Amino acid sequence: MFGPAHLTRTRRFRSPFTVHRSPINKSEIRKQVLAQRDALDAGARAQLVPRITERLLQLDAWRDAQCVLAYVSFGSEFDTAAFIAGLIGGGKTLVLPKVDRENRVLKLYGVRDLERELAPGTWSIREPRADLCREVAPDDIEMVLVPGVAFTPRCERLGYGGGYYDGLINAFNQRPALVAAAFSLQIVPELPVTERDQKVDLVVTENAVYPRTVNGEP
Template structure:
């Protein structure tokens, strides 16, 4: 199954890479608009987000919107053994540095640690998604392990481009589902 996942990941990411810079900017703006109008976002006081890497949905403006709205912004830092360490961010310029694989992460110095149970809404990255709420990550298992540490009712909302939706994702026992997926075409919710 690992090979099947790897091939699917490669296929979808190469498809995502064909989006032009203009398409990516326009779609990212639409996705941000959908996110900020969801009840999960509006009602949350502590929001966990990711900073985009390579050709993912652009999240920097969304992160700034979280800060500007007075909500608490939490970003993950990749630690050894596929563990996400959480830190509260107060300034996107001062509190961020390149981490593992060049992904922008909270600075190691001065981390303001946040416990997973404090999060009200998790905005999640991923490589591919299906309409059953299954998510294919980037292969490290960080988010699947992390989801085990949050409150059961904490909404897990993936943010991606519509081209990342596939018919079916191979699922293993440790794979965790998402509650919703937001693309430039709208919001899809899963039971």
């Protein structure tokens, strides 16, 4: 279900880290990977983002899903605009998250009109307006585009530190396809993960699609 139409795997990736470094500090990884991501110029982004988007739209998980949770990108993240446009153009249901800082959870809302139904929210990221959008139950979601700072080829994930997506993933009774989009520079050899840190099912970069593995096996 989760595989792309043409799955590409590679062991070659750029990383500021070396495998022998131990212990690995999450804060250090975030700092270094974000610095590299921030350093990508507009020309590089113009080449990389369409390649990642094309891979996303070729996934079986994408084709099989009718209700998709995406996110509005900010800063130097992979630009999700074309992915969202493809979602809407494909007749799928677009769901976007709204941060509930008081309860430290993500609330999910169906969005039809990006211009009218979104407004700056937490961290100035555009979020659904609760007065205009319908709240969606987590178990209605069939695919999630998951943001993150760094990932391993085994689909381990390092987020921004708030724990919002780990909490959301834990809340699913029926696990949807969890897909991350990232630049290849965000792929690192290892991460200091615990049992509470949730893996994704696929990590999609401009060069490869990495499927989740368990104990080193697909």
